[in-house]
Amino acid sequence: MVKVGVNWTRGVHLPLIQQMVGGRVADFVEVLIDNFLHVEPRAMAEALDGVPVAFHIMHSRFMERGPEDLAFMAGRIRALARELKPIYISDHLLRFSIEGRELIYLPELDYGPAYDGARRAVLAWQDRLESRVLFENYPSVFDAGHEQPAFLESLLRDTGAGLLFDISNAVCAQRNCGLSLSAWDRLVRDTEHFHVAGYEPSTEPPFVTLDMHGTNLADDTLAYTEHALRVAWHPSTISVERDNNVELEPWSADLSAVRRLAELSVSQRPGRLEERAHAP
Template sequence: MNNTAAIAAGVLAALTAAAQAGPVAPQAGKEKCYGVALAGKNDCAAGPGTSCAGTSKANYQGDAWKYVDAGACVSIKTPKDGFAHAAKGLIVMRPTAGIGFKPIHFEEAVACPAAGLWFEVHAENYMVAGGPRIAMLEALRAERPLSLHGVGLSLAGAEKINPEHLARLRDLVERVEPLLVSEHLAWSRVGETCLPDLLPAPRSNEALQCLARNIDQTQEALRRRILIENPSHYMPLPDHDWDEPAFLRELVRRTGCGLLVDVNNVWVSANNLGYSPRRYIDALPARDIEEIHIAGHRPDAVHGGALLIDSHDAPVAEPVWRLLGALLSRVGEVPVLLERDGDVPPFSNLLAERDRAAAYLADRGEFAHAC
């Protein structure tokens, strides 16, 4: 058994032990509810106990929150117009479709005039104090909205979040003030061992408690709502207590987090495990979906189309475009992000795919029948 397999074999027991370490969920029958400044008015002061705390599931007013009776929190969507950062001279616009940023495209990205264009980066690539990389990111942020997409918090792990990693992420969030912050429903760390992959977690009650604890810790440190992305699956795992949409719904209820729905992940997983991708997206809570990812995939070299790989190294497949249209018909104008991490083409090619996503956003009603 190799090291990764040995670690994975022990994580289920660790999840159970960690869940028994103490209470990690809100009081029974309660949910976390945040404050919100309505209609652009500064009627919410940051900090627990403010007069408007407990009015929204979306956290965009600092740490003004309290627990309320489950179902009593008003659902107010996170603003789609970015944040008004006039003091820093940061751009505020209505984001539509964006592109995963690559440094080789910096000059074209900064100069691109496309309306509603925004960019997303992997947070861990920029968690540094200074230097050319962070200077490039700040220059890009001065022109376009940014989203930070984390890959290293290991939220679904049995252990609490590494405090140093979380502190560096908080510093980056404060520095670039992103439109959105997201992470994965996955784990990648045990003790001092960090694994170079996003590994699946059992959807057990114990894992749910650990995950909720880690999301709460992250949101309280960042003083904002984060989004959780659905994973890709390549084989069935045993011992689930929840199906995935129900698990995500409960996670939102317990923590007040939002969802990032990766449509390619849904398509790949449904193909590999044999379920309906349309039923999956229809079971997700539409009001809590605040970002959508699209990407390319490829068939496995041995098993062919029976096993699809979420490779991010090809154009978006037509079935994924159709599934995007079906999702947009439910959720409305949610920002869509095109990912491309391998075999990266010229910026113009990515922009053409991004423009197609923007057209889907503009005409989303036409795609309600897509799947």
């Protein structure tokens, strides 16, 4: 069965998260772990009370930060992982600064030139965390986004890292730069862990679609969710992310819709397994 989860980003949302898990709306909690590095692992375990968890890292800046800071952060994450035993640890491939200038809007990598540095940094970050790490695909805005699937295929092959496939990020990339959803099929086939969220149009130029996590899932996102969960050989989790308008009713409605699609994908599983036996 595919586990359907919620993301937990701030301590103040704990009662809502507990309510969703207690009411069986959510099966697991993906914790934005860099917001909880100061919390003692035992206290985290008590707050989550045995609920399955995954770790999502937003601001490790593992390609930019110095070794001392990374060692400290990795030590905290390892201690939390020992206590909470996350289903996976995931992170982002992003740029946080360019030539010392801090960026507000975090752009995607300059894929070609960035490859060797990214490969070395991913290997080192996985060593520090003593874990395989899943990396999330980016909601591309510009034409460079067309390079992303091939970049990720090479990176995962060369580092042993995995993909955390954000379904709505792929929809945003399609809407913004025309990257075909089918460009992801080969990667999605081997993906176990997924994200999905609501997007919104930007209010300032360039007028693009932004993965804002504050609205309900759009029809094209739901249609592609059904496709992705059917294409994947072994879908295991899907986290429905919400960072704005964090309210029980609309969030629960999205989880129910995603759960129906996940159950549909399971009902089609025997055919998929047979298909796999004949796949090249």
